[in-house]
Amino acid sequence: MKLAITGKGGVGKTTLAAGLALSFSQEGKKVIAIDADPDSNLAATLGFPEPEKIVPLVEMKELIAERTGVEPGTVGGYFKLNPKVDDIPDKFSKEHQGIKLLLMGRVKKGGSGCFCPENAFLKAILSYLFFSREDIVILDMEAGIEHLGRGTAEGVDGLIVVVEPSMRSLETAFRIKSLAKDLKIERVFLVGNKVHSDEDIDFIRKNSSDFEILGFIWYNNKLIDKVTNSIIAEIKEIKEGLIRRQDEREREVHR
Ligand SMILES: Nc1ncnc2c1ncn2[C@@H]1O[C@H](COP(=O)(O)OP(=O)(O)OP(=O)(O)O)[C@@H](O)[C@H]1O
Numbered sequence: 001m002k003l004a005i006t007g008k009g010g011v012g013k014t015t016l017a018a019g020l021a022l023s024f025s026q027e028g029k030k031v032i033a034i035d036a037d038p039d040s041n042l043a044a045t046l047g048f049p050e051p052e053k054i055v056p057l058v059e060m061k062e063l064i065a066e067r068t069g070v071e072p073g074t075v076g077g078y079f080k081l082n083p084k085v086d087d088i089p090d091k092f093s094k095e096h097q098g099i100k101l102l103l104m105g106r107v108k109k110g111g112s113g114c115f116c117p118e119n120a121f122l123k124a125i126l127s128y129l130f131f132s133r134e135d136i137v138i139l140d141m142e143a144g145i146e147h148l149g150r151g152t153a154e155g156v157d158g159l160i161v162v163v164e165p166s167m168r169s170l171e172t173a174f175r176i177k178s179l180a181k182d183l184k185i186e187r188v189f190l191v192g193n194k195v196h197s198d199e200d201i202d203f204i205r206k207n208s209s210d211f212e213i214l215g216f217i218w219y220n221n222k223l224i225d226k227v228t229n230s231i232i233a234e235i236k237e238i239k240e241g242l243i244r245r246q247d248e249r250e251r252e253v254h255r
């Protein structure tokens with residue numbers, strides 16, 4: 001299963017990404033988690049030791065030059081659009097509690113949309129992970145879906161938009177949904193996080209119209225940096241919902 005998580009800043013994307021990664025790995029699944037947010041904190045949330053020492057992929061300049069044929073930061077010149085990357089996830093990820101973690105890092109020039117060797121390299125890794133690996137892949141993104149190009153989007157089994165009980169986070173969710181439609185991502189789901197009451201749940205339900213809601217996570221004041229067991233238990237239910245939907249879809253395809 002290949003999942004991408006997005007939503008407005010601070011709503012709980014990384015918390016959900018970490019909780020899903022942990023709940024899949026706790027049941028023995030192989031998990032690859034990718035932090036695609038330049039302000040990354042997925043490693044810390046997953047409890048990786050010395051998270052600040054993990055080197056992001058975009059900073060592996062020699063490797064990018066070797067694979068794409070061009071030094072990152074070079075202007076002009078031809079570089080390989082499909083560099084060899086099938087050894088990268090195993091060689092360059094860090095592993096903790098059965099989860100392999102890759103940090104994408106910040107593409108300096110032109111951002112994540114730029115036509116440059118570092119983006120070709122990152123895109124190739126994502127598309128390799130989405131199409132050629134059996135592992136569960138979980139992508140923690142910024143408040144957008146820039147990392148999903150037309151190629152990768154087809155491989156997404158679920159784009160999960162996280163909201164909190166606020167109109168602004170729901171507005172972001174609808175913006176993302178329309179971008180997802182342009183990319184032909186069909187399975188877009190919503191998770192309501194930081195709910196304090198049944199009224200909060202009603203608020204999200206009423207203001208999310210035709211969004212398919214996977215579930216809710218209660219506000220938990222014990223959650224500081226790492227995900228707690230009680231949050232993981234709530235996220236397990238969300239994971240079960242995803243698996244159920246995936247099974248139903250597969251049954252429909254085979255009918
Ligand atoms: N259910 C919850 N209850 C209480 N606090 C929460 C909950 N979910 C997330 N938080 C807290 O909210 C803050 C933001 O969460 P998180 O980092 O997961 O969000 P994010 O969407 O990834 O943020 P960013 O946009 O900065 O990447 C963190 O301090 C986190 O501990």
Ligand SMILES: [Mg+2]
Nearest residue numbers: 013014037041
């Ligand atoms: Mg985050």
